Every structure is written in C-alpha cells, then in structure tokens.
Amino acid sequence: MVKLVINGEERQFDGDQDTPLLWVLRDEMGLTGTKFGCGIAACGACTVHIDGAPSFACVTPVGVLEGAKITTIEGLSENGDHPVQEAWRDLNVAQCGYCQAGQVMQAAALVDQYDTVTDEDIDAVMSANLCRCGTYPRIRAAVKQAAAAKSGTKEAEAQ
Structure with a gap:
C-alpha cells in the first residue's frame, strides 16, 4: 500500500x-x-x-x-485563481484545450519558483509540454502575465 x-x-x-x-x-x-x-x-x-x-x-x-x-x-487553486489560471483565461490561451492542464501545471511551477521570467526561461521549461494547436505565443504571454501578477509588477507583455 x-x-x-x-x-x-x-x-x-x-x-x-x-x-x-x-x-x-x-x-x-x-x-x-x-x-x-x-x-x-x-x-x-x-x-x-x-x-x-x-x-x-x-x-x-x-x-x-x-x-x-x-x-x-x-x-492547483481551490477557486481557480492561481496567477497562471487567471492569465490563461485573460489571454484565451486554450484552443482545443487538451494539453492545457499540463501546460498550466508546468507554467505554475515556473511562476511559483521565480518572480520574473525571460523568454529563455519560458522556452527552457515549457518546451517539455507540446501543444498541437500551436498556442505558444499565448502561452508565453500568459506565463509573463502570471509572473508579473505574482510579483506585483506591471511588466506582463502580451504577444
């Protein structure tokens, strides 16, 4: 057991x-x-x-x-209000949605670990998760928005 x-x-x-x-x-x-x-x-x-x-x-x-x-x-969040979940909704990241639970969990680990993230950080971490719909630009923007929200800055960049 x-x-x-x-x-x-x-x-x-x-x-x-x-x-x-x-x-x-x-x-x-x-x-x-x-x-x-x-x-x-x-x-x-x-x-x-x-x-x-x-x-x-x-x-x-x-x-x-x-x-x-x-x-x-x-x-991840009792009310669906983890910064990554909020950014995902704000930026309409999901298309078909199948990969999104895994994408959100990978992104949440990144955002929870670092206050700021670079494109290189996002590429390195998120490359382990594939999206058949190709929503990578929205994923990147959402990760940046979530990191900015978590750190309290206004540096989120929508792409």
Missing part, C-alpha cells in the same frame, strides 16, 4: 506498485483533469507537481511516491 497526499488530502493506493501515477489519479482517485497524451513522457499533457516539482505522471510508478505530496490541476 502506498500513502500519498493528493491535493492536500491523504489517500492510499493498494494496487500494483508499478502502476503509473496517471492511472491512479484518473482511474482510482477520479481526478480526470490530468490527461493521457503519449505515455512516454514526450508531450507533457500529464504534468502534475510531485513535492512541488513538475513531473510526468504517465511514467512515474506510484510505488516510488510513498508520502509524496501530489498536486493536480484540480488542486
């Missing part, structure tokens, strides 16, 4: 320890915001935070997560 803290709630999984976290979240815990994209950590649709760091749930076996604190898109 693996004990986890998922979105602030203590949970247990009593199945195969090699089961990817993605399937535990979706099938066992009913948290379907985290999406399956590729299953090989190549697209980022399944990005969650494990102990505060962005991680691919599709390739992370639940057995290595004893006691880990996991945050999914459902647990």
